[in-house]
Amino acid sequence: MVERRKPIPIHEAVQRIMAYPLKEKVESVPILESYERVLMKDLRATHSVPSFNRSPYDGYAIRSIDTATASRDTPALFTVIGEIGAGQVFKEEVGPNEAVRIMTGAMIPSGCDAVIMLELVHERSKTEIEIVRKVEQHDNISFIGEDTKELDLIAKAGTVIHPGVVAQLATFGQAEVSVASRPVVGILATGSELLEVNEPLEAGKIRNSNAYMVAAQVLRAGGVPLMLGQVPDEMDACMERIHNHFNEVDCLITTGGASVGDFDLVPGIVKRLEAETLFNKVAMRPGSVTTAAVKDGKLFFGLSGNPGACFVGFELFVRPLLRRSMRAPAHLPISKGKLGVDFPKPNPFTRLVRGKLNEQSGQHIVYPSGLDKSGSVVSLAEADVLILLPGGTRGYEKGADVDILLLNSHAGSDATWETFFSL
Numbered sequence: 001m002v003e004r005r006k007p008i009p010i011h012e013a014v015q016r017i018m019a020y021p022l023k024e025k026v027e028s029v030p031i032l033e034s035y036e037r038v039l040m041k042d043l044r045a046t047h048s049v050p051s052f053n054r055s056p057y058d059g060y061a062i063r064s065i066d067t068a069t070a071s072r073d074t075p076a077l078f079t080v081i082g083e084i085g086a087g088q089v090f091k092e093e094v095g096p097n098e099a100v101r102i103m104t105g106a107m108i109p110s111g112c113d114a115v116i117m118l119e120l121v122h123e124r125s126k127t128e129i130e131i132v133r134k135v136e137q138h139d140n141i142s143f144i145g146e147d148t149k150e151l152d153l154i155a156k157a158g159t160v161i162h163p164g165v166v167a168q169l170a171t172f173g174q175a176e177v178s179v180a181s182r183p184v185v186g187i188l189a190t191g192s193e194l195l196e197v198n199e200p201l202e203a204g205k206i207r208n209s210n211a212y213m214v215a216a217q218v219l220r221a222g223g224v225p226l227m228l229g230q231v232p233d234e235m236d237a238c239m240e241r242i243h244n245h246f247n248e249v250d251c252l253i254t255t256g257g258a259s260v261g262d263f264d265l266v267p268g269i270v271k272r273l274e275a276e277t278l279f280n281k282v283a284m285r286p287g288s289v290t291t292a293a294v295k296d297g298k299l300f301f302g303l304s305g306n307p308g309a310c311f312v313g314f315e316l317f318v319r320p321l322l323r324r325s326m327r328a329p330a331h332l333p334i335s336k337g338k339l340g341v342d343f344p345k346p347n348p349f350t351r352l353v354r355g356k357l358n359e360q361s362g363q364h365i366v367y368p369s370g371l372d373k374s375g376s377v378v379s380l381a382e383a384d385v386l387i388l389l390p391g392g393t394r395g396y397e398k399g400a401d402v403d404i405l406l407l408n409s410h411a412g413s414d415a416t417w418e419t420f421f422s423l
């Protein structure tokens with residue numbers, strides 16, 4: 001008799017998984033390797049920025065009071081007593097009607113309270129300049145702490161490090177950065193029909209695309225894929241591979257064999273692992289036959305063999321687990337869009353349609369990116385969103401307002417499925 005499975009709503013499936021968070025681990029990496037890692041300690045300013053008053057222009061540092069009566073008819077005359085570039089410090093006190101030629105980024109000399117740009121000065125000689133306008137006190141000075149003050153919070157733990165954050169790490173002297181360790185995800189493709197990527201096609205066979213797709217998804221989520229290869233639909237071969245590597249991974253993914261067919265291994269894997277099933281059917285399409293189970297605190301995901309279903313299963317269920325273990329926002333960011341075409345297919349289950357986003361006069365218009373079947377692989381090539389179409393309708397019309405999940409964004413969302421989509 002075919003096993004009858006009870007589908008659970010997406011938000012409940014997510015909840016069940018998130019009840020088994022992976023252990024957070026911290027490591028230190030050189031700043032050059034910190035890009036796209038997740039900060040594990042709050043980054044606070046270790047000093048004010050700038051840490052000294054400096055010139056934002058190439059010009060002359062002066063005492064503004066000496067220009068109080070300056071005009072075209074009565075220019076103020078200054079003696080140039082020195083020249084400094086960025087990094088140099090002028091050591092003497094600057095006195096009445098004295099000026100220091102100063103370059104952008106250099107420290108304002110003691111006694112000066114303003115800078116006038118080179119273009120506004122008449123240079124009579126190397127040592128004598130004229131100023132024909134009044135310069136206000138504090139003109140053209142970048143003051144200590146105007147960018148940030150010592151101890152200010154610059155970036156919180158959980159921030160995904162992007163180039164702007166790298167600039168802060170460098171500014172505050174963090175040659176080594178405390179980041180979340182990347183969870184290791186074992187990936188095993190199952191299926192007697194699978195060829196290696198470099199093998200020629202044969203009748204009835206296909207190349208294993210899921211393992212590579214999932215590996216890329218793991219990388220995008222910030223994890224480390226551990227490729228466990230591919231096995232035919234044979235339980236012993238499959239279990240041997242799993243047992244040999246279970247200790248090396250933080251979580252394990254298989255693709256294929258998640259349904260109820262004669263050669264579908266996932267129910268047997270769960271049994272042989274003596275794992276506790278969290279769910280084996282979700283009220284969604286594609287990906288309805290996703291299985292999740294837990295063994296010794298490690299999550300096992302039996303993702304569908306159908307590429308569309310495998311892809312969606314990963315983004316909805318595996319990604320948040322990985323991201324949360326790194327303290328990064330767990331879920332795909334959500335946004336709003338309008339359907340660009342009619343979508344007449346009725347469905348009892350919520351659909352996550354692989355979609356293409358088009359920006360039209362400030363609006364997100366979304367279109368299915370290809371064949372909307374969970375067996376379609378090519379529709380993934382152009383997909384940059386998943387269009388959420390709640391189930392229980394006769395379909396949707398062009399122009400309908402829809403929620404969309406953004407696939408290529410570096411940001412993430414902690415918006416919970418419970419709150420946003422009780423689907």
Ligand SMILES: Nc1nc2c(c(=O)[nH]1)N[C@H]1C(S)=C(S)[C@@H](COP(=O)(O)OP(=O)(O)OC[C@H]3O[C@@H](n4cnc5c(N)ncnc54)[C@H](O)[C@@H]3O)O[C@H]1N2
Nearest residue numbers: 189191208209210211256257258259264304305306309374
């Ligand atoms: N009687 C039923 N049949 C099916 C059901 C059901 O509820 N009752 N569910 C259908 C749904 S929905 C899906 S999705 C698929 C799930 O299939 P499996 O997870 O068991 O995957 P397979 O049977 O192994 O393969 C399905 C499909 O995907 C291709 N595949 C497999 N592995 C890969 C890979 N690594 N790279 C690319 N493509 C792969 C495979 O050749 C098949 O075409 O079950 C439905 N059936």
Ligand code: MOO
Nearest residue numbers: 286287288309374
């Ligand atoms: O698991 Mo299937 O993807 O619902 O078509």
Ligand SMILES: [Mg+2]
Nearest residue numbers: 257259261264
């Ligand atoms: Mg099957």
